[in-house]
Amino acid sequence: MPRPSLLILSFSPIVGDARVLKQVELFRRDYRVTTCGYGPAPEGVEHHVRIPDDVTSWVWEPKLVITHAHPATYWWNPAIRWARAHLGRGEFDVILANDVEGSGVASALRPRRGFHADLHEFSSRLNEQDAGWNRHIRPLFEWMVRRHVRRAASVTTIGPAIAAEYERQFGLRDVRVVPNAAPFEPHLAPQSVGETIRLVHSGAARRERALEQHIDAVAEAGAGFTLDLYLTQNTTPYFEELRARAARTANVRILDPVPYSDLVRTLNGYDVGLFSLPPITFNTRWVLPNKFFDFVQARIGQVIGPSPEMVDVMAPWGFGVVAEDFSTEALARAVASLTPEIVAEQKRRADAAARPLSAESVVQVWKDAVDAIAGV
Template identity: 25%
Template sequence: MGFYFYYCKKIFNLKRVLVTVTNDLSTDQRVDKVCTTLLNDGYRVLLIGRKLKNSIPISRDYKTKRIQLLFNQGFLFYAEYNFRIFLLLFFSKKDILLSNDLDSLFANYAVSVLQNKKLVYDSHELFPEIPELVHRPFVKKFWSSLEKLLLPKLKNTYTVCKSIADYYNERYATNFKIVRNLPTFKKVEVGKLPFSMDDKKIIIYQGALNIGRGLELMIDAMEYLENHLLIIAGNGDIYTNLKERSKNKLTENKVHFLGKLLPSELQKITPLADIGLSLEEDLGLNYRYALPNKIFDYIQAEIPILVSNLPEMKQIVIKYKVGEIIKLRTPQALAYQIQTMLKNEYSESILKAKQELTWDHEKITLQNIFKNLK
């Protein structure tokens, strides 16, 4: 009986962490790894996101909650989301709030101040610098002003790479730590593509289909690549435009769109490729400082990578010798570089990087942040 009361007391004394995101939870691998790490470290975790029309059921070891909104884009979406999240957080039991990205920060900050709760902030990107805001100065100014108002007041912060951490620390005199979005170590498990490969070389892009990802350039380059196939796994704003471009360039038989896949599905598709792409354009600071998690997913799948000549991603290639940095952003030059890459050998370097670039190593920084909250 004594042990039973001790166990119950221990369970009820666990610190509660409420984690908020604006996505629908299903494909956010970074937040899932953070929540799982906190759960394994003895926290009681509730992850809160959105429920969309196409949201698939999820099952996690920690608790999840999805809220359905009336508005799903624009100012009304952000206003409704933060209002709903504020009420939910305010009236829920919690010890720690974990806000992911600027679009969820206002509600979290308000609750933390009103109820004197610890607040942790995970910045996945330079939100005001995303390409979608380049030609929307009023909206960009709003997010920049919110960032300028709130970030200097935060005490427990981390982000995805050194460049963003340095930017925030210099601009706002903050103390952002670095927790890269590294995958867990995975043994290669190969699946099947929904079409015939016919001994062709496979080039893969996985991730969001948005402006500035270099996908138009890659589709154009397929004109100059015989016996090659391009797989695009993901969805986004320019999905239809990319399909139309492939059709107009007469490369549609060389380009296959798989749509948005679950991480478990994608992990079996990626190892089938010969090269993984991350060709982001330098469209502002957010892309310039990008360190996409797909780079590390390619490494776990044991395939070489071709990346843009941007500081964070090229540093991975230089340090670990796991691929190449794009030299010229023209279709012909890109096609030639891919052909040259396929003649080179990267296996030994990739296997070494695969062992080192894992969440098991990276999560130590996260654990230290939560152990020493201010």
């Protein structure tokens, strides 16, 4: 029996998108996988449709947005329009559409057996702290969910609270959860802890992440601690502010990002992952990010803010410390509470959690959903 054809569609550079790469790895053996996204082809696919770099995905025609002409706004988007034009209608058995933007294209392409929608966050509330977003962009994304995502045969997202909100607000049924867990790293083990505890953070230099608090907290904790930040988007004014702030400390450095394929091994050389995200939006309140799971696979401890879903996952394993609140002072106290002995125990507990909290333990949800659509 020939393998079904599967299109994995994502308006992202797929080779750097950890979540989409897990989808490729999961399906490439049992399906004839085509990917469509930015950048070069990921390994293991039969075909890759590369969206040109100058065909922008995150832009909307202002006049259409302001008048709430949602269908016209959606199909005006350059990347959405390009993907629809360059992918064959009825060509694929199944489409796995990433995020709400991909769902409309998937529906229009009429896959022979249907499509699955993987919603990475709660899309319509991504920038809800901005009044202009709420007035103009939020209604567009809500329309995308009602118009396109509802046509999906099945839906997944990244965390329980987000899944419940999609069901409550939009009437989606049985939204299942695939956390942003990292692949299991069988060859890594906890490293010894020295007298100076080495903290690390990896991610994007975005102002809403309040990374200045991370810098100030470790500086305040004192000479027994260091912090290295591996930051992407390092051409922004905010990045320059962070770099200047770190330069004024004796124990904080900002370093160039490493490829995702090397990230967990790089993190393994540290002691503690640091991440506290102020809950300024629905998505940041219910954050359960890649880096949380990357730290587990790296077999290092963690200091986190009191984000409910991160705390819920951490609690049974005990591989970290939770700050009392999201202030710099609370984060500094949490860091200062660490000793080499505490961190060594956190590392042992992270090692015990590595397999149960790995991607391999959760991606079967995608496999079951797509196999059901394909009828295999």
